[in-house]
Amino acid sequence: MIREILTIGHPVLRRRAREITRDELAGAPVQQLIDDLIDTMRNANGAGIAANQVGETLRVTVIEVNNNPRYPYKPQIPLTVVINPVIEALDDETFMVNEGCLSVPNLRGEVSRFVSVRVRYLDREGNAHDEIKRGLTAGTFQHECDHLDGTLFVDRVSDPTTFSTWEQFERFHRAAFIERISRFVERVGS
Ligand code: ZN
Numbered sequence: 001m002i003r004e005i006l007t008i009g010h011p012v013l014r015r016r017a018r019e020i021t022r023d024e025l026a027g028a029p030v031q032q033l034i035d036d037l038i039d040t041m042r043n044a045n046g047a048g049i050a051a052n053q054v055g056e057t058l059r060v061t062v063i064e065v066n067n068n069p070r071y072p073y074k075p076q077i078p079l080t081v082v083i084n085p086v087i088e089a090l091d092d093e094t095f096m097v098n099e100g101c102l103s104v105p106n107l108r109g110e111v112s113r114f115v116s117v118r119v120r121y122l123d124r125e126g127n128a129h130d131e132i133k134r135g136l137t138a139g140t141f142q143h144e145c146d147h148l149d150g151t152l153f154v155d156r157v158s159d160p161t162t163f164s165t166w167e168q169f170e171r172f173h174r175a176a177f178i179e180r181i182s183r184f185v186e187r188v189g190s
Helices: 022-024 027-043 136-149 166-188
Strands: 049-052 060-065 079-087 094-101 104-114 117-123 128-134
Touching: 022 027, 027 049, 027 060, 027 079, 049 136, 049 166, 060 136, 094 136, 104 117, 104 136, 104 166, 117 136, 128 136, 136 166
Parallel strands: none
Antiparallel strands: 049 060, 060 079, 079 117, 094 104, 117 128
16 A cells, blocks of 8 residues: 655654564564555655664664666665664765655765665564665665665755755756766675
């Protein structure tokens, strides 16, 4: 079921979501929430969505990039259901990336993200994963995990002059950004 996506200003986006127990994960309500997150993300052409964004303070986010029209430069990410993630930077290396968010309509901005992260999580069947993510994919995981701690990308925009509507991004900034980020993707992979 497609759910309403809550927007910046709604207090639930600023709450820390809580861990899901294994019993809860196996139960129908959480499995339904996962299905709803997938439907809602795909309907909105999002690269990911976290439970807070549909009003649930549980640590679950879903991520998928598949020829995404909102972010055509992003490397593909197969559908990934991420429960109780623990994310940590592997080193200090960061990169600047232009982000948007389904909960922050019509705004983009430049944020700093770690290039390499280790992420440990459970999938929807309860299997444990321990993976390294790099580049734009690492950035996507950081953005979604931030949601579960009540953090939005706008909090991480250090230079407010980079804020842009999607229309003005397309007109004035997209070409230079795509050139820069394509070189980055070639260098670090994803
Ligand atoms: Zn977001």
